[in-house]
Amino acid sequence: MHKDIQIKRYLPEEHAEPFWQTFHVPYDDTTSILDALNYIKEELDPTVSFRWSCRMAICGSCGYMVNGIPKLGCKDFVRNYPSALHIEPLAHFTVERDLMVAMDEFLQHLEAVKPYLIAEQPEPTEPHKPHRQTPAQLAKYKQFANCINCGLCYAACPQFGLNPEFVGPGAIALAHRYNLDSRDHGKVERMPVLNTHNGVWSCTFVGFCSDVCPKGVDPAAAVNQGKVESAKSMLIQMFRGGA
Amino acid sequence: MQQFDVLVVGGGGAGLRAAIAAAETAPEGRIALLSKVYPMRSHTVAAEGGAAAVTRADDSFAAHFADTVAGGDWLAEQGVVDYFVKHAYQELVQMEHWGCPWSRQTNGDVQVRRFGGMKTERTWFAADKTGFHMLHTLFQTSLKYPNIQRFDEFFVVDLLVNDGEINGVLALEISTGELHAIQAKTVIMATGGAGRVFRFNTNGGIVTGDGMAMAYRHGVALRDMEFVQYHPTGLPGSGILITEASRGEGGVLVNKDGYRYLQDYGLGPETPLGKPENKYMELGPRDKLSQAFWQEQKKGRTGNYNGSDVVYLDLRHLGKDYLYERLPFICDLAKSYVNIDPVTQLIPIRPAVHYTMGGIETDALTETAISGLYAVGECASVGLHGANRLGSNSLTELLVFGRLAGEHAMRKAQSTDRQTDMGKNQEALRQWQQKLQTLMASKANGVTWVQLKRELVQAMEDGCGIYRTESGLQASLAKVRQLKQQYQQVQVGDTSRAYNTDLLQCLELEFCLDVAEAIVLASLERRESRGAHQRLDEGMTDRNDQDFLRHSQVFFQSQADATLTWQAVDTSLSTPGERAYGAQGQQSEAR
Ligand SMILES: Cc1cc2nc3c(=O)[nH]c(=O)nc-3n(C[C@H](O)[C@H](O)[C@H](O)COP(=O)(O)OP(=O)(O)OC[C@H]3O[C@@H](n4cnc5c(N)ncnc54)[C@H](O)[C@@H]3O)c2cc1C
Ligand code: SF4
Ligand code: FES
Numbered sequence: 001m002h003k004d005i006q007i008k009r010y011l012p013e014e015h016a017e018p019f020w021q022t023f024h025v026p027y028d029d030t031t032s033i034l035d036a037l038n039y040i041k042e043e044l045d046p047t048v049s050f051r052w053s054c055r056m057a058i059c060g061s062c063g064y065m066v067n068g069i070p071k072l073g074c075k076d077f078v079r080n081y082p083s084a085l086h087i088e089p090l091a092h093f094t095v096e097r098d099l100m101v102a103m104d105e106f107l108q109h110l111e112a113v114k115p116y117l118i119a120e121q122p123e124p125t126e127p128h129k130p131h132r133q134t135p136a137q138l139a140k141y142k143q144f145a146n147c148i149n150c151g152l153c154y155a156a157c158p159q160f161g162l163n164p165e166f167v168g169p170g171a172i173a174l175a176h177r178y179n180l181d182s183r184d185h186g187k188v189e190r191m192p193v194l195n196t197h198n199g200v201w202s203c204t205f206v207g208f209c210s211d212v213c214p215k216g217v218d219p220a221a222a223v224n225q226g227k228v229e230s231a232k233s234m235l236i237q238m239f240r241g242g243a
Numbered sequence: 244m245q246q247f248d249v250l251v252v253g254g255g256g257a258g259l260r261a262a263i264a265a266a267e268t269a270p271e272g273r274i275a276l277l278s279k280v281y282p283m284r285s286h287t288v289a290a291e292g293g294a295a296a297v298t299r300a301d302d303s304f305a306a307h308f309a310d311t312v313a314g315g316d317w318l319a320e321q322g323v324v325d326y327f328v329k330h331a332y333q334e335l336v337q338m339e340h341w342g343c344p345w346s347r348q349t350n351g352d353v354q355v356r357r358f359g360g361m362k363t364e365r366t367w368f369a370a371d372k373t374g375f376h377m378l379h380t381l382f383q384t385s386l387k388y389p390n391i392q393r394f395d396e397f398f399v400v401d402l403l404v405n406d407g408e409i410n411g412v413l414a415l416e417i418s419t420g421e422l423h424a425i426q427a428k429t430v431i432m433a434t435g436g437a438g439r440v441f442r443f444n445t446n447g448g449i450v451t452g453d454g455m456a457m458a459y460r461h462g463v464a465l466r467d468m469e470f471v472q473y474h475p476t477g478l479p480g481s482g483i484l485i486t487e488a489s490r491g492e493g494g495v496l497v498n499k500d501g502y503r504y505l506q507d508y509g510l511g512p513e514t515p516l517g518k519p520e521n522k523y524m525e526l527g528p529r530d531k532l533s534q535a536f537w538q539e540q541k542k543g544r545t546g547n548y549n550g551s552d553v554v555y556l557d558l559r560h561l562g563k564d565y566l567y568e569r570l571p572f573i574c575d576l577a578k579s580y581v582n583i584d585p586v587t588q589l590i591p592i593r594p595a596v597h598y599t600m601g602g603i604e605t606d607a608l609t610e611t612a613i614s615g616l617y618a619v620g621e622c623a624s625v626g627l628h629g630a631n632r633l634g635s636n637s638l639t640e641l642l643v644f645g646r647l648a649g650e651h652a653m654r655k656a657q658s659t660d661r662q663t664d665m666g667k668n669q670e671a672l673r674q675w676q677q678k679l680q681t682l683m684a685s686k687a688n689g690v691t692w693v694q695l696k697r698e699l700v701q702a703m704e705d706g707c708g709i710y711r712t713e714s715g716l717q718a719s720l721a722k723v724r725q726l727k728q729q730y731q732q733v734q735v736g737d738t739s740r741a742y743n744t745d746l747l748q749c750l751e752l753e754f755c756l757d758v759a760e761a762i763v764l765a766s767l768e769r770r771e772s773r774g775a776h777q778r779l780d781e782g783m784t785d786r787n788d789q790d791f792l793r794h795s796q797v798f799f800q801s802q803a804d805a806t807l808t809w810q811a812v813d814t815s816l817s818t819p820g821e822r823a824y825g826a827q828g829q830q831s832e833a834r
Contacts, residue, residue, distance in 0.1 A: 011739065012741070013739045013740065013741065014739070029582070030480055030481075030549065030580070030581075041744075041745070042693045043693075045736075046691070046693075046735070046736030046737050046745040047736065047737040047739070047745065049737075049742050049743075049744050049745075050744075051280075051284075052448060053280060053284050053286065053447040053448050053449045054284075054286065054288060054289050054447040054448075055447065055448065055481060055483070056289060056481075056483045056484075056576060056580075057575075057576075057579070058288050058289055058372070058375055058572075059280075059283070059284040059285075059286075059288045059289070059447060060283065060284060061280065061281075061284045075579055096418065096741070096742060097739075097741060097742040098742075100742050103281060103395075104395070107281070107395075111386050114386075115383045115386065116341070116342060116383045116384045116386060116387055117340070117341055117342030117384075119340070128333055128336055129336065130336050130339040130340075130345070130352070130353050131339065131340070132350070132351030132352065133347055133351050134347060134349065134350070134351040135346075135347050135348075135349060137351070138344060138346075138347055141344075142344060145344050145376065145379075146372075148283075148288075148375070149281075149283055149379075174383075178342070181342060183340075183342065184342070
């Protein structure tokens with residue numbers, strides 16, 4: 001079987017504007033979008049550029065828009081597209097070249113929410129012993145720890161499209177992951193970032209982010225729960241006379 | 244030009260752990276972390292099963308030591324193994340303190356699981372995404388340290404070495420195509436393995452042996468390269484890994500007749516369904532399991548999936564709830580990539596190249612023969628794995644030796660007051676700029692890296708697979724050397740500067756070719772069978788301690804064929820014994 005695949009090309013060293021190019025690609029039942037792209041690069045046009053590595057949906061490199069929907073190229077299959085198939089770079093990010101976008105824009109938001117365990121000060125447990133954490137406590141945050149930083153939710157989020165300063169679903173999910181961790185004491189440090197209008201309040205609850213997430217993280221739930229937390233933390237600040 | 248105390252090449256588990264250790268050793272020290280992909284894309288992310296450390300009261304350092312040394316068929320450096328088993332637990336606890344979501348028992352204690360070749364349950368895990376959680380925990384933790392400066396998507400092409408001392412690296416900034424000389428007092432290589440040298444493998448596209456080749460080209464030995472581990476359970480076609488933990492949880496392997504064939508290859512007697520026992524049957528070591536597949540294939544007892552010979556992993560008796568709780572990722576992978584639901588169907592699997600036991604030779608403190616150059620993780624040969632790595636030892640290795648490398652490199656950087664030879668570094672930079680231009684220039688009889696790479700991976704599979712012969716290896720070696728010649732005519736089709744992934748893949752192929760030559764040469768010269776290296780030639784089918792209880796060391800020669808020497812093994816703590824599993828293992832232990 002063969003299929004015509006259209007790719008949105010952007011080669012800033014040669015053309016100022018993006019353009020579409022069509023490639024004729026063989027495929028079978030197991031051919032992923034990524035396999036098709038690699039075929040194109042190896043057999044048809046070595047200049048076609050895209051990121052990938054693990055080809056097993058865990059490294060988060062291969063996010064592209066497939067027929068307008070953010071997808072992982074290695075976990076989406078040509079067989080899913082009986083008619084037209086067109087591939088573009090992830091929406092809302094700055095396109096660098098072909099399917100490669102500026103991922104730093106996502107990483108800056110990630111770093112802003114302090115996505116690491118902030119221990120109780122001074123540290124009470126003996127350093128050589130693990131904390132206890134029951135399966136129930138683990139289950140509270142586990143889903144939000146499954147984010148592979150692929151950025152699909154940002155490409156799905158209309159608010160991020162309008163306001164690139166919006167911390168965004170993935171980073172909020174990660175902040176929430178640590179806030180919910182029974183070992184963490186860093187919520188007070190994280191909430192100020194989430195409390196701003198570039199934080200949780202930017203979200204108008206469209207929910208598309210959770211639909212496209214390939215790992216079932218449900219970032220929309222994190223944002224929503226984050227709003228509740230944010231409201232609480234702002235109230236507390238008000239009572240303390242902080243606001 | 245920038246100047247750092249410690250420069251880490253690689254943002255996988257090993258590189259991140261080393262960078263954090265360096266940062267903690269000297270909060271004022273300057274650390275650079277370079278990686279050709281964003282750190283969380285590194286292939287550590289794909290590790291599923293877990294990380295080993297003596298944890299339970301009924302376990303002991305001696306037992307973990309014994310399993311590792313025997314698993315490595317007595318080719319491990321025993322002092323190194325001893326250090327490793329004693330420092331493993333504290334590193335996993337450190338990961339716990341950094342937030343790693345380890346799976347738990349009902350009382351909140353960390354849970355440990357069985358793993359092949361390990362006698363006792365001592366493998367910590369985070370569902371079936373252990374490497375993913377470890378990598379993200381380390382990456383996120385590294386963000387805390389302001390003195391770690393990241394250079395994401397910087398592709399290192401070469402080391403700067405002057406008079407036997409490291410000076411820094413040359414790196415291509417992928418987003419601009421600009422080549423930089425980045426100076427550092429010490430450099431830690433943490434570039435991962437080289438599984439992509441083979442056609443059928445469990446590794447990501449970026450696992451191309453870059454760091455191994457770079458150190459090797461500067462005269463550091465690649466040690467024990469003949470030992471390449473096949474994982475018995477890769478998905479046909481893609482090579483995607485189905486974790487060993489699926490057998491630890493009770494999955495069984497059957498051939499096309501539904502027969503648990505492992506009992507025919509010294510791993511029996513058959514253990515009852517749902518009652519896996521350490522070191523028996525499905526929980527025997529990987530090399531034995533992969534070899535058993537090969538034997539079944541010869542006997543015509545394998546099945547077929549889309550043109551690949553396969554055997555089957557049966558998880559059905561574990562039930563849906565258990566599978567979804569313990570092996571959710573596996574269920575997902577099987578559904579996506581072979582369209583199989585493990586709750587009701589058998590998963591077709593076959594062996595795939597998985598792990599390179601050998602690598603850049605280092606001493607027990609992770610330093611190489613070049614002063615100030617360290618190596619750690621899968622790219623390194625610190626001597627932990629010998630002739631065969633036990634599953635779940637390597638994730639822990641990243642931590643134990645990553646920390647050691649980071650601390651030592653930082654201390655060394657602080658105690659040396661080395662003057663870098665700017666002139667020489669500039670010269671190296673100019674030479675590389677020239678070389679990159681040559682690669683992109685059009686040639687009369689130019690070849691693409693794609694053609695050469697296909698021939699390389701085929702040659703490695705043909706002559707250097709699960710079982711090896713003198714003639715097959717000779718043919719592969721000749722082929723690899725011929726491909727190295729042809730590489731002189733390689734031509735990169737993409738001539739742009741920014742994001743030139745065609746150029747990067749072409750450079751990766753050159754690294755692959757050098758590493759491949761070392762693998763084949765060492766395999767040819769080791770005329771015995773040990774661990775993952777199995778020869779079919781007469782007189783070579785058994786282990787031969789008399790002649791080969793030694794490490795191989797391959798040295799690069801520019802403009803000439805690589806050379807090989809042998810190095811003594813540290814067997815000071817345990818004398819070589821028989822490596823037996825299943826009931827035979829019981830007997831030999833009783834003796
Ligand atoms: C599918 C799979 C499952 C596994 N499961 C387990 C398990 O359950 N338990 C276990 O103990 N082990 C397991 N292993 C083995 C273990 O995961 C690896 O050995 C280990 O993660 C390697 O880590 P690393 O840090 O050395 O290298 P990697 O994680 O591969 O990182 C290499 C880094 O080097 C960088 N790099 C490489 N070349 C260059 C260059 N030229 N310039 C700049 N940067 C460069 C890359 O960008 C990357 O950041 C598994 C391996 C695989 C493939
Ligand atoms: S939340 Fe989901 S979609 Fe968003 S970055 Fe994480 S894994 Fe990707
Ligand atoms: S290649 Fe890693 S997620 Fe697709």
